[in-house]
Amino acid sequence: MIAFILRRLAVAIPTLLVLVIISFILMKLAPGNPFIGEKTVPQAVLDNIYARYGLDKPEWQQLLEYVYNVVFRFDFGPSFQYRDRTVNDIIAQGFPVTFTYGAWAFLVATLVGVALGVVAAVRQNSWLDYLSVGFTVGAQVIPNFVMAPILVLVFTLWLRWLPGGGWNNGNWTNVIMPVIALATSYLASIARITRSSMLEVLGSNYIRTARAKGLPNWQVIFGHALRPALLPVVSYLGPVFVGMVTGSVVIDLYFSTGGIGQAFVNSALNRDYSTILGITILLGALTIAANLVVDILYAWIDPKIQL
Amino acid sequence: MKNNKIVGAVALAAALLGATMLSGPSFAANVPADAKLASEQVFKYRVLDNINAIDPQIVEDVDTSSVVRSLFEGLYNSGADGEPVPGTAESYTVNADNTVYTFKIRDTAKWSNGDPVTAGDFVYAWQRAVDPATASNYAYFVGLVGVVNADDIVAGKTPVTDLGVKAIDDKTLEVTLGFSSPWFIRTLSHATLFPAPKAVIEAKGIDWTKAENIVSNGAYTLTENTPGERVVAKRNPNYWDNEHTVIEEVQWLTINDENQGLTRWRAGEVDQTDVPAGQYPALEAELPNETYSVPQFCTYYFSVNMTDKQPNPALADVKVREALSLAIDRDVIVNGVLQGGQLAAYSFTHPLTAGFTVPEIPASKMTQAERDAKAVELMTAAGYGKDKPLTINYIYNTSEAHKKIATVVSQMWQEKLGVTLNLADMEFQTLLDTRHSKTYELARNAWCGDYNEASTFLSLLDSKSEQNDQGYANADVDKWLGESKTAADPNVQYTEIEAQAVKDVPIMPIYFYAKVFMQKTNVKGWPFDDVEQNWYAKDLYKVAE
C-alpha cells in the first residue's frame, strides 16, 4: 500500500509540471492582457507595469522563476487583476469555501445516492423503485444553472426560508442551497449506478446461497451484497469529483459564495496569469489526490485487486 | 471610467421621485427635521463584478470607486447635483489664468487612526500615482487634468519630486497646472487624487489595503473584503463630519447575474440593484416608487476603424459611414430593446455635460423615414445597395444586451440597405486587444466621462490620444483641442469639434446611458441629479417604514 502511494506520488510531480507548462503556454497564447482596461493605457505606463510584474523578461525565464517560487517557497505570486492581493490570498480565502460546500455535496450525493439505490434495488418494481428511478433520471438531466435560480426563487423569494446568496463565513443557512444545487445530479447518477449494480449482485449465486443458508435479509444486503455492488460506484467517484469542481463555477456565480470556481473563470477572462496557474495547480493536485483515494478505496473493496 | 456592463443611458430628470429632500449643496446626510430614522442603518448595494483593489491611486472601475469614495475623501467632493462641494479641503484660491490652485485643508480632517490629514498626504499620494514604480493604470489621469510634469514622470524622464504639487505647510496645498483649467475643481472627486497614508503604505506594502491594516480618511473604514462575495465598511468616528453621517454600515454585495440581483432585492436582501435589461417598463408599472432611471454620463457607440489598416474599403468612404449611421433606428433601440429611459444619441459628448452646448445636428431633427431615404441616397451614390450588397464585420463583447443591439442593427441594415453585418462576439479582453490593434472594421465601444467637462469625451478625438480607438485624425480638431487649453471659454471650441465629428463619422453614436435601478423606498439621499452618479454613503439615510 505504501509503495503504491509513493509510486503514485512520484508520477504526480511530473504530471503537475506538465500541467503548469501547458497552462502557461495556453495563457500566453490568448489575446488580451490583464492590464489593458477600457481606457487604453499609455505605453509608458504599460512598460512600468510589465517591469513591476516581471512580464518584460523572456517567457522561459518567467516560467522557470514561477516554478521555483511555487516549489520552494509555496509562493504563487501576485495577482495581476487584484493589485492588492497575492494568489495565495485568493486561494486561502476561496478554497475553504469551495471545499466546505463541495465536501458536503460529495457526502450527501454519495451517502444519499447509495442509500436510495440500495432501497430501490431491494424493493425492485415497487412504487418506491419507480419513484426513485423517476426522480433520479429527472434530476440528472436538469442542468445546475437551471436548478440554482429555481431554488433561489422558491426558498428565498417565496418561502423566505434561506438567504439567496453570500457565504457569511460558512453560516449553515448559506451552505444548504449550494449543496443541494451541486449534489442533486450526482446523487441521481450514483443512485442509478448503485441500483443497477445492486440488482446484478443480488441476482448472483453466492447471494442465493447466503439466503438459502437462512441469513436475515439485512445481513445479506449489508454484509455480502453491498461491498461488491459498490465497485462501479467507487470508480465513478473520480468523475463525480471532477464534475463538482466544474459545477462549483455555477454555484459560485449564482450564490456569490466567493469560492475558487468563479475566481478561476474570472481570472481566465481577465487574463490574470498567476491566478490561473495557481488555481490550476491546486485543482490538478486535488484531482490526483482524489484519483488516488478512489483507487485505494477500490482495492479495499475488492480483495482481488493488487495495488 | 471602466464600465463594461450595459446600463441604460439618459432619462429625463422630470419623472423622478420628489421624495429626496436635499436643498442646495450639503456636506453630508441632510436629514429633514420631521423624518423618522430607521433603527437599522445598513445600506446594501449590489455590484456586478468583484470589487478590485481598494487603493485610491490604482482603482479603475466604477463600482470599486464607490467603495473608495466611502473610505477615502479628496479635496473636493461631488455634491447632490454633481457640482463640487468642499471635502477635506474647506476652500481654495486660484490665480488669474487658472493655472495655480491653492487649497486650505481643514483643521478637523483626520485619518481613521487619529492622525491629522496634511497637505503632505496629498503630495505623497499624487506623486505615488505618477510614480512608475506604482505602475498604476490611471497614472495618466494626473497629467490629463493638467498637473505639471506628470506625463514626463510617468514616462520616467523626470523624478517624482518634480510633480506640480507642493505642500506649503501642513494645511496648505499648492497645485500648478500646465494649461488653463477653470474646471480643475471638478476633477478632484476622482479617486486617483485622493490622499494616501504614507506610514501605513511604507510599513505594510501590498497588504496595506487589507481590513486589518487599512487607514482611511473618509466617512467609513473597511471591515471586511471577501472577493466574489462582499465588501463591508463601518462608520469612521474620526471623520471630520462624522456627526452628519447616518448610515452605520455599507455592504457591497457581488451578484453576478442581474436577475438573481432582482430576486434578492425583492426578498429584501439588497437595498439597491440594477434593473435587468428590458424589464424597466414592467417593473415601473409594478413598482413605480421603487424603480428609477437617471441619466448616466456615458455614450454607447460603434467605432469605425479610420486608419489605413481598415480591411473594408467601403468604410473609408464618408458617404457609406453616414448612410449606415442614419439607417440605425435609435428610437427602436431605446424604446424597444433597452426600454430603460435611455436617450438616442446623435453626438458623442453627453448633452448634460456642464457648460457644453450641443451643435446643430440635422439628423436628430428628421423622422426615421427621412433618415432612411437619405441613407439609401448616400449608399447609392457611394455605389452600394441591394443589388451591390455590402458586407461588414462587427465585433462586440459577449453580453445579452450587446447581442440584442447588434442583432437589431444588423436587421435594420439588411432590410434598409441590403448590408450584411457579420456578428462576432468575443470576451471583453479580446475585444480590447483587437480594438487597440486597429485591425477591426466596426467595433462596439463605450466611453464614460471621468469628470464633468466636455474634454473628458472630446480628448478622445485627438489624433495623438492613446484612447483614440478609431485612429481618427483631423487637423482642425487637433487645432481646436489645442486652442481649448488656453481659451477663456473652451466650450466654443468643444462645440466646433463635436460638429466636425458629426460630419466625419469616425463613430456612430447610438445612445446615452441611463442608470436604471431599483431602490427600496426607505432609502433617502440618493444624488439623482448628478449625471456622473457619484454617490456617497455618508449622504444616504434610511427612514422608518
Place this chain on the structure above:
Amino acid sequence: MLADRRIDTLAGAKAAPVVVVATKGRSLWMDAGRRFMRNRAALISLIVLLAVVVFTIVGPLLARWSIEKIDWSVMGAVLTKGNPSIATGHYFGTDEVGRDLYSRVIQGTQISLLVGIVGSLIAVLVGTIYGAIAGYFGGRLDSVMMRLVDIIYSIPYMFILILLLIIFGRSFIMLFVGIGLVSWLGMSRVVRGQTMTLRNREFVEAAVATGSKPLAVIFRHIVPNLLGIVVIYATLLIPEMILLESFISFLGLGVQEPNTSLGALISEGARTMQYGTIWQLAFPLAFFVVILFTFFFVGDGLRDALDPKDR
C-alpha cells in the same frame, strides 16, 4: 420435476406429426436486438428519439420565421405579444429580442445533437484505437500510454477548454475539438480493460499463431469484439457531451450568434423565468430533457441487450 416435464414433452411430441423445419441461425446481434425490443422503456425511448430527429428535419418546413428575423411588433412587449400562438406563427413564442423560438429550438436541437454525436464519435475513434493498442501490447507501452491518460485526466479540462475557446475563437470546429479532447479518456480506459481480457482468449492466440501481424490482430479480431461495450459507452457519453456543451454555452463560450444550441437557449430562458415568459425556458428545456432521457434509456437498454446477466 424436470424429468417429469421431459417425459411429458416427449409424450406430447410423439403425438404430434414430425415436421422438419430448417432453423434459421441466430447471430449474437440478432439476439441482442430481440432483447432490446423486449425492453419497453428502451424501445419507447428509441422511437421518441427518432421522432425528435425527424422533427428537426421536417419541422423547418412548417416554420414561418427564420432563426434570426426579428419580429418588430413583439419588441418591447414580449410578455404580452411574444407568447406561443398559432396565429402569429410563433408556435413556441419568441425570445427576448423578438426572434421566433420554434425555429431556434429546432436549430438548437440539431446543434446539440450534432455536438453529442460528433463528440461521441471522436471519443469512439480515438479512445478505441488508443485503448486497444495500449491493452494489446501491454507492458511498457501500456504503462506509458495510461500514464498519459492519467495526466490528462488530472488537468482541469474545463479550464483548458475555456482557454482554447478564448485563443482560437469560437467556432463549431473549436467546440467539437474541445469536447472531443476530453471525451476519449474514459473510453480508452474501458477499451483497454476489455482488450486485456480479450487478448488471452483462444481466437486471439490462434490468430497470432497463424502469423497475423499485431495491428491486424487488433483491428480484425479485437476491435469487432469490443463493439458491444463501445456502443454502450458511446451512447451513454452523448448526454454527457450535451450537458457539457450546455455548460459552455452558459459561460458564454458556446456557438456564435445567430446560431444557437439548446444549452444557450436554456440559459437565456432560465434568466427570464421570473418575468413570466416561461415558454422561453419550457420549450428548449423540454427538448433537452427528452433527448437526454431517451439517450439514457436507450443506452441502458443496449447494455442490457448486449451484456445480459441473470436477473
